[in-house]
Amino acid sequence: MPALNVPVIDLQPWFSGTPEGKAAVARAVDDACRSIGFLVITHHQIDAALIRRVSDASRAFFALPLADKRKVDRPRDDAVRGYSAVGEEGLSYSLEEAAPGDLKESFSIGPSGVPDDDYHRGPAAGAHFEPNQWPVGVAGFQAAYEEYFAAMSGLARELMCMFAVGLQLPETFFDDKIDKHISMFRVLSYPAQTEAPLPGQMRAGAHSDYGSLTVVLPDGPGLQVFNKAGQWVDVPQVADSLVVNIADLMMQWTNDEWVSTLHRVVNPPFDDSMKNTRRQSLVFFHQPNYDAVIECLPSCLAEGAVAKYAPVTSGDHLTAKFVKQTTFGGTKAAA
Ligand SMILES: O=C(O)CCC(=O)C(=O)O
Numbered sequence: 461m462p463a464l465n466v467p468v469i470d471l472q473p474w475f476s477g478t479p480e481g482k483a484a485v486a487r488a489v490d491d492a493c494r495s496i497g498f499l500v501i502t503h504h505q506i507d508a509a510l511i512r513r514v515s516d517a518s519r520a521f522f523a524l525p526l527a528d529k530r531k532v533d534r535p536r537d538d539a540v541r542g543y544s545a546v547g548e549e550g551l552s553y554s555l556e557e558a559a560p561g562d563l564k565e566s567f568s569i570g571p572s573g574v575p576d577d578d579y580h581r582g583p584a585a586g587a588h589f590e591p592n593q594w595p596v597g598v599a600g601f602q603a604a605y606e607e608y609f610a611a612m613s614g615l616a617r618e619l620m621c622m623f624a625v626g627l628q629l630p631e632t633f634f635d636d637k638i639d640k641h642i643s644m645f646r647v648l649s650y651p652a653q654t655e656a657p658l659p660g661q662m663r664a665g666a667h668s669d670y671g672s673l674t675v676v677l678p679d680g681p682g683l684q685v686f687n688k689a690g691q692w693v694d695v696p697q698v699a700d701s702l703v704v705n706i707a708d709l710m711m712q713w714t715n716d717e718w719v720s721t722l723h724r725v726v727n728p729p730f731d732d733s734m735k736n737t738r739r740q741s742l743v744f745f746h747q748p749n750y751d752a753v754i755e756c757l758p759s760c761l762a763e764g765a766v767a768k769y770a771p772v773t774s775g776d777h778l779t780a781k782f783v784k785q786t787t788f789g790g791t792k793a794a795a
């Protein structure tokens with residue numbers, strides 16, 4: 461019977477470094493990725509002061525007048541850099557369902573400080589290393605965002621090492637596929653709701669994420685996961701934890717052995733002013749190097765089984781998701 465709730469996994473034994481401790485964490489992570497595709501991690505080693513700085517800078521940014529936020533509006537559909545206003549995105553568009561726009565606004569960045577070489581600036585790089593946009597007038601914003609992006613890159617690398625061990629691969633198997641990753645860091649602001657949502661409208665509609673893994677830091681309730689029994693279950697709220705989920709590319713890499721699970725962010729109760737409050741989440745979408753080839757991992761092909769997917773690069777996989785979303789949704793693409 462697969463797990464029907466999101467497990468909480470303490471990463472301390474992994475970081476302590478004993479072979480038994482690391483193996484036990486990798487087993488628990490593998491189990492979670494197979495059964496529900498989500499896990500809550502504790503002792504993740506992300507500095508609490510850094511989390512506070514990013515959270516505070518984000519609160520200050522989203523409190524600016526709309527006209528100021530619009531000065532760093534996302535430039536184009538294929539360049540996820542900058543601000544996106546309430547209702548401009550509907551995550552469920554990626555599932556080919558028409559639904560009203562999500563009740564959230566966001567600010568996104570990609571990698572910064574990358575070398576000025578052909579790999580990063582040449583035609584093959586497309587928009588993956590497009591420069592970031594930075595708001596003016598919010599003290600410490602850029603530094604906090606860049607440091608958090610770097611911290612998340614380090615954590616994602618550790619998680620990919622746990623994934624490798626859990627999948628019976630050498631611990632460093634993924635290293636050369638993620639050393640120039642094209643991840644995105646996005647802060648989401650879900651305003652307190654002053655009008656009742658439209659039918660079917662949510663803070664974030666049901667969707668799965670695109671890349672290898674996502675690390676989420678929510679500041680309140682609302683995130684729900686669709687489990688294998690067909691129930692929506694709340695992600696547990698645990699102090700000083702982070703939520704990790706695997707995403708579509710990882711599911712494809714494992715030949716569907718691991719699951720990229722539908723999730724959503726539900727509305728607060730409209731008529732309870734104590735609970736109808738603003739919500740903010742820090743979300744890091746990890747995506748391997750644009751030229752990393754995603755083809756069925758050797759340990760995921762059982763004797764006599766066939767790979768379900770043709771090999772594809774990480775960059776093409778991501779671009780295909782954006783195309784699908786903009787074509788169907790007729791809106792700015794989302795995560
Ligand atoms: O805000 C959250 O808790 C999750 C948001 C999410 O799932 C996404 O942006 O992909």
Ligand SMILES: [Fe+2]
Pocket residue numbers: 667668669674723795
């Ligand atoms: Fe998501």
